[in-house]
Amino acid sequence: MTAEASTALLQMTGIVKTFPGVRALDGVDLTVRAGEVHCLLGQNGAGKSTLIKVLAGAHQPDEGEIRWQGEKTALSTPVAALRMGVATMYQELDLIPGLSVADNIFLGHERARWGFTKDRQARRQATALLKRLGHPEIPPDREVGDLSAAGQQLVSMARALAHDAKLIVMDEPTAALAADEVTNLFRVVADLTAEGVAVVYISHRLEEIREIGHRVTVLKDGRTVARDLGADTPTSELVALMSGKRVETVYPNREESTVDSSREILKVEKLGRDDEFADVNFTVHAGEILGIAGLVGAGRSEILETIFGARKADEGTVYVNGKKLKNGDVRSAVDAGVGLAPEERKSQALLMDMSVAQNVTLASMRSYSSFGFTDRAKELRDSRAKLEDLDLRPADPRRNVSTLSGGNQQKAVVARWLVHGCRVLLLDEPTRGVDVGARAELYRLIRELAADGVALVLVSSEMPEVLGLADRVLVLRDGRVIHEAPADELTEADVLDMVMEGSAA
Amino acid sequence: MTQLDPAAKRDTDVPEAPAPRANRGFSVDMRLASLFGVLVLLILIGWITSPDNFLTGSNLDTILRLAAPSGVVAVGMTFVIISGGIDLSVGSVVGLASVWMTTLATQAYGPFVMVVCGLAVGLGAGLVNGVLIAYGRMVAFIATLAMYISARGLAEYLSNKQTQVVRDQDFLTFFRGEFLGVPTLVWILAIVVVAGWILLNRTTFGRRTFAVGGNPEATRLAGINVKRHIAMVYGLAGLLAGVTAVMLAARTTAGSSTNGMFYELDAIAAVVIGGTALTGGRGTMVGTLIGVLIFTLITNIFVQNNLPTEVQNIAKGAIIVIAVLLQFRTNRARSTT
Structure with a gap:
């Protein structure tokens, strides 16, 4: 020494x-x-x-x-x-x-x-x-x-x-x-x-x-x-x-599939944005979790944000329940039942100085107001119920959202879309900044959402997370889908090989 | 450090590339050119509407004397806004400094002390703003709003709301005089603008002002004392408000708590018209000068044609909107290339 x-x-x-x-x-x-x-x-x-x-x-x-x-x-x-x-x-x-x-x-x-x-x-x-x-x-x-x-x-x-x-x-x-x-x-x-x-x-x-x-x-x-x-x-x-x-042990087992392959919820066709990604095609069914694996900068978040309408696509179309979404229009996506839990929770999703209830109802203000006045009792009641469903602790909707831990903040974001009645949930790095114990809970929650028939798209930098949770996996490199397979046919090493190939040469 | 590339050595001897410098790149030049176009247009309008009086030496004199005090305030505002801040207090500080330097007690010490007193009061008020914002972590808008209110109040208190006549003849002779046929006040404006341009574009202080406004965290991580720099920027704006107080005391031959009223708004407007981004990190001194001249010209044209001031303010408001919309266009055109 x-x-x-x-x-x-x-x-x-x-x-x-x-x-x-x-x-x-x-x-x-x-x-x-x-x-x-x-x-x-x-x-x-x-x-x-x-x-x-x-x-x-x-x-x-x-x-x-x-x-x-x-x-x-x-x-x-x-x-x-x-x-x-x-x-x-x-x-x-x-x-x-x-x-x-x-x-x-x-x-x-x-x-x-x-x-x-x-x-x-x-x-x-x-x-x-x-x-x-x-x-x-x-x-x-x-x-x-x-x-x-x-x-x-x-x-x-x-x-x-x-x-x-x-x-x-x-x-x-x-x-x-x-x-x-x-x-x-x-x-x-x-x-x-x-x-x-x-x-x-x-x-x-x-x-x-x-x-x-x-x-x-x-x-x-x-x-x-x-x-x-x-x-x-x-x-x-x-x-x-x-x-x-x-890590392996925390994923809920998926012995029985919740995928309802007769109901196609989200369909993405030839989606592309100049210099970011191109020719992305996939469908997600009710109850299905689609994982997107790839390195940071491969275009993962960009794809999610484009589906959500936060970025305008240069080509391609997004359908929800067979209905075409208006390009580059978040309102249209939200109305169709799409929710996004973005990568930067604090800056992109939450109003850090406001209460949990106000954060939860943000996307659904229409149903919590009449003649422009907010119905605060209903707001508190509904968010409390949702917090209990999601096991968000403490289940106090009046609490300031900044006082919650990372995992509970993520639940508040998810709660926002559930209150709105979302059928497609886009999750971008849902466990970033969340400690290991709380992760297991989030994983279980994501599975439960699928079981309820929600179509989920999951982006994560952590391969085991994608492989452990998703039903199907898209592998992304430099803005292109290079492989698609059921999650149980892929190993972490396979995916790492695929995403890193080319960068090592 | 060893050079690895044999070609590298030769390169250091290559003469300077004639490429434009960063903050005066193509888009900024275009913007300045269009601003200059507006200025020329206004001069034409003035000339057409009052062909006999507008382009005379005495009218030019009037325009420049009118532009001088507000121009000096706008130079200070340019630094503040480039650094990502705002200073609402400068007009009130002008009033306070003009009162303080013209009290009987101060006047008794003679013209030199009067001037120093005016500058010191301005600098002091500016530094108070800066310290509150940088070290007290107050939002610039709030800190300078508080100064805006209390400096005006203090000025009223000191002067008992009375106009204080400047009795010192040496002071008046010097500042109301001319040098080489140009009024002293215009010389002061010219010196402040040139010095401001050099400070902004040719010194580490200016460079760091852009950096602080562009990305304060990155600037801090580059080893720059961001807080001290911000405090100094507001100190500079205050000092220039002090200079303006001296100029106004000379022009109006009095110190008054109403001196400098609304100067902060004119200054902000001139800076914004001049193409400086309110978000910080971008801006030019030349743009500010043109902005000041545009504003002064509008006033002059209206006065020359005996039009009411109400209409004048409508025109000024419209100019601000048009200027900012135009900048928005150029910025967008630029970001897509």
Whole structure:
């Protein structure tokens, strides 16, 4: 331990970080040596993003110790972290769309004298950095908002390089990149490590870790469950560490199918949106759960939002009960009985400062008002009944929705559509930010909804969830359906192979 | 850092590409051009409707003197709005500063102290706004609304609602005078606009103002002290309100709690007409200047033609709507390309 401490560039021990209602980090250890690519593995919600923010000085840990080159330190602000030599490339891009490429790269440490910016120098150095990243064609004057996702990713990386960092944190840097750009990224990472720079690399793609990683640390539920494994650790072992064994057991069994194949509820025909997805066809029957598997960015959420009318389709049609939905019109979808539980619950679904009852009746205000006045007694009565049905705890409709846990908030969203009488429910990452115990409940609830004859579409980043819950699975890659099969004919490994193929090449 | 690509070295010697800079890209140029077109159109209308008086030196003088105080306030407002905020208090702060600098006690110290006092009161009020917003986490609208009310109240209290005549002749001679045939007030506007343009486009302060308005969280994570920056932006707006107070005290030869009334609305309107986004992160100083001139020209044309002020306000309101709709169009056209 002491020998390791002396050679380690960064050593984090026992890091704990809590947010109201969530223990995001619950004792994380991470040791990074100079010149290595240290991979951080973990499922969504395992605490990777929080850990990165602690490392970047954006979050202060409640407990734990951070040592930098053997000396105890506190990363009290982003400035402190950058000064020490930690640069972070966030997954949700941390760029200012209205500023130019060069301005973004040097933001916070502008090329300037006495407060006056030296734009020529900044542009020249920005060009040199982009050249080093293999993309000299990106003009430093271009507004960042006009660049493609891959272009923005490169700007983000150029920014990290511009800080002359000793440690660069990369959060899913390949998520937005095409295959040749991934190769290019790996070349840059190899060059950096050859210069003694350490890289903390986060990716869901295990084959990337084999290709460039040196050591691996695995997080699960906010804890380090394995540290400093070799990059050649077998996939099965890594997956077991990430997922734990219990996941299989939580899915309700589906011995008897609830699918009523005589009643076709949702039909999607040749649906497409430019640059997002194309030629998507499927049908969902009453009582059926259709799973959509694919990586983040494959177009999953976009498809759900297009069916719901929140995005306008460029081609194709959506039918509910044989009736065509008006393109790009949420009202038409809702009236036809479609509900969406979106990916970002807090920003896209819930009114966080309002009561559970008000959230539940939001989509059905028409039936809770007469002459414009709301019938509050009926509102409370009906939502209370629905909360009891769904076992939402506490079943108090007057409570502020922000005080509920993630799982119960999700139930409130589902309750909204059930009160409205929905027949098609689109679930986008329904268990994101929901702890394991509450997940099992949500799974059971989803099954029960199917048993009641609701047609469900389920999108999830977690393969076991899709395979464990859905009756049928569509596999999506780069906006196209590449495979469709009954869930029990697929294994997690098959699906992973399919969705990752092409990204590894 | 070693260069990996043999071609890389050569590239650093390549002369600057003549591409347009980020915040003055194609769409912004188009927008400025159309604004400029509106300005030219108004000048034509003025010339046609009163051919004898409009294009005279004395009328130009009148227009610019009229534009000068509100123009200075609008420069400060440009920074505030680009940073993603709003400042409703500047008009009241102008009134407060003009009263404070013209009390008998202050006037006794002479013109220099009067000016410093006016600027200090403006800066102080602006910093109070900034600290409340940045560190007190108040919404800008509310914090500056409170300042709007209380600064006007304090001005009335200090002046006992009386007009305070400026007795200092040196002060009046200097600020009401001319230099190279151009009124001092117009020089002040010119200096403030040029300095504001440089500060916005050529300094780290300006760059960070755009960044804070564009994405505050990303700016914070880039290691910039966002709170301090926001406080400074409101301080700047307050300081410029102080400058305006000095200009108005000179133009009207008095300090009064009614000075600067509705300046905040004119300033916001000019900034918005000038193409600065109320959502923050985008904007230009040149646009603001044109916005101010458009507003002043409308007033002048109406006065020249003896038309009532009511109609003038209807025209001003319509101009705001048209300008914003036009920007909406250009923005949309841009995002689809």
